[in-house]
Amino acid sequence: MSLTPDQQAEIDALRSTPSQTLRVVAPGAEKHLYSAVPVLDHGFVRVIDYMGDDAAICQAARVSYGKGTKSVQNDEGLIRYLMRHWHSTPFEMCELKLHVKLPVFVARQWIRHRTANVNEYSARYSILDREFYIPAPENVAAQSVVNNQGRGDTLEGEAAARVLELLKADSTRAYDHYQEMIDESGLGLARELARMNLPANIYTQWYWKVDLHNLFHFLRLRADxxxxxxxxxxxEALCKIVADWVPFAYRAFEDCRLGAVTMSAQMVTCLQRMLKGEAVDEENSGMSKREWREFQGMLGN
Structure with missing residues (x-):
């Protein structure tokens, strides 16, 4: 993990001078404040701030103030009901602000979730560090033959070694040229132009603030x-943070989203026929080949 000395000094100062507050705090979130969780070879996630907890979700759902006479058990039951029935607005009462360091190509996937506030490190004003994501050998894989946007089998031997060699060499060469172009005593090119020569595996950083409803949507897709x-x-790193922050909500999310499946009408009909003892196969299912394969996966076949 690569925190700069200034970032580490900021973290140390903030953690050594806790502030008093009148607002409700979540102990599980407090322990994560300003602590950087390492991800990949140079990346990290750290919690900068948060708002709300499990009780805030219930308070919003009941449109009342304070905890009233409801028990903790009732709160958990209410949260599970809200999650099962896709009631989203109570979960929007909780928010999380993160500082994330990640490769640019990951950031371009991440930014497609257009339901957060983002402020990214600017390569127009600042010089990017010489830090690139180089995958571990076990994560160097061939193109999938069944999924055009996924990986297949892991590359081994000379093929894997050559891929890693090319990644390292190209990253180094691109950054050397970047430095040469922005050198004021040399070419003196504007940083906003020189950055276009950098590869997509260079690291960037941003602050990302999102409400819990949209964070759960992000996790449902990206923790899959x-x-x-x-x-x-x-x-997966965020899942652990959220599980500590809002344990009732996260358990409901884990059961009703991460661990659940969504079936089409044809899938439900086929399952009903199977339960009645009928022989159902791909030909008489009424599904496409891909949908049938997904249905079989849901059944564990």
Missing amino acids: AHAQYEIRVYA
Whole structure:
């Protein structure tokens, strides 16, 4: 993990001078404040601020003030009801602000979730560090033959070694040329132009603030086993943070979203026929080949 000395000094200062507050605090979130969680080879995620907790979700759902006479058990039951029935607005009462360091190509996937506030490190004003994501050998894989946007089998031997050699060499050469172009005593090119020569595996940083409803949507897609590894590991790090911050809401999310499946009408009909003892196969299912494969995966076949 690559925190700069200034960032580490800021973290140390903030953690050594806690502030008093009248607002409700979530102990699980407090322990993550300003602590950087390493991700990939140079990346990290750290919590800068948060708002709300499990009780805030229930308060918003009941449109009342304070905890009233409701028990903790009732709160958890209410949250599970809201999650099961896709009631989103109570979860929007909680927010999380993060500082994330990530490769540019991961950031371009991440930014497609257009439901957050983002402020990214500017390469127009600042010089990017010489830090590139180079995958571990076990994450160097061939193109999938069944999924045009995914990985297939892991590359091994000379092929894997050559890929890593090319990545390292190209990254180094691109950054050397970047430095040469912006050198004021040399070419003196504007930083906003020189940055276009940098590869997509260079690291960037941003502050990302999102409400819990939209964060759950992000995690449902990016913590999924089918998500690209390089963004999935960020989502998995966030899952651990959210589980500590809002444990009731996260358990409901884990059960009703991460661990659940969504079936089409044809899938439900086929399942009903199977339960009645009928023989159902791809030909008489009424599904496409891909949908049938997904249905079989849901059934564990």
